[in-house]
Amino acid sequence: MSAPEPTIVATSGGLRLGDRTRVAFDALAHHAVELSGVHGRRPRVMYVGTAIGDDEHFAARIGEAARVAGFDLTPLQLFPMPNIEDIEATVLDQDVVWVMGGSVANLLAVWRVHGLDTILRTAWQAGVVLTGVSAGSICWFRGGTTDSFGPELRPVTDALGFLPYGNGVHYDSDEGRRPLVHRLVADGTLPLTHCTDDGVGLVYRGTELVEAVSEAPGKGAYIVSRAGDRAVEERVEPRRLP
Structure with missing residues (x-):
């Protein structure tokens, strides 16, 4: 099965503390699986942990989370070398690709070295649902705000660009994100930008x-546009997932 058209779920969430495990997949991740259209078998989900250097301890926790969720999990590791011989065929065999923050x-640089940027575009167009949290959200857009370069937030403007917008994550929990997004949209560094509070996801067809x-009450999504030399923010009320 595959989604009926190219689908991305860009989030500031998708994980929570588990009841018997350290980490569990939350409603946003389950919604991405639902959008893939899979039924009659266990969903095939690829976990990509490039943004945290393929940390083995966290990968093990994600493996536990997948077991509890009933997913068949395939980790894609690029450090110190790819753990899969035919990356493209394996990615295209998935229902969902879930990217860690x-x-x-660093994620963009490593993906490009291995051609994963091109592979993921092919998978997206073929109906594999692309999703993830934080860096795993920004990567699908033209850019966003990031602490990749140090404690002070800075723009990244060379993301994959599957979606022709900017992306603001952790909009309510990191006090520097909102004013920086506004400044970057106002001066034209970022285009029209879509933002998410923690626990919120944006679905693109x-x-x-x-x-x-x-997946959390009282949270919002936001569209930040440019009006002359200033930014204008519009709140979008999300639908609460079960």
Whole structure:
């Protein structure tokens, strides 16, 4: 099975503390699986931990989370070398690709070295649902705000560009994100920018934003546009996921 059209779920969430495990997949991750259209078998989910250097301890926790969720998990590791011989065939065999947060700048550089940027575009167009958190959200857009370069937030403007917008993550939990997004949109560094509070995801069919969804109450999504030399923010109320 594959999604009926190219689908991305860009989030500031998708994980929570588990009841019997350190980490569990939350509603946003389950929603991405649902959008893939898989039924009658266990969903095939690829975990990509490039942004945290393929940390083995966290990969083990994600493996536990997948077991509890009923997913068949395939980790893609690029350090110190790819753990899969035919990356493209394996990616295209998945229902969902879920990308962990961390350094979006490092993620983009490593993906490009291995041609994963091109492979993921092919998978997206073939109906594999692309999703992830934080860096795993920004990567699908033209750019966003990041702490990849140090404690002070800076723009990244050379992301994959599958979606022709900027992306702001952790909009309510990192006090520097909102004012920087506004400044970058106002001066034209970022285009029209879509932002998410923690626990919120944005669903795209093709390049069109079709819905905001949330796994936490009281959270919002936002569209920041340029009006002259200033930024204008519009709140989008997300649908609460079960």
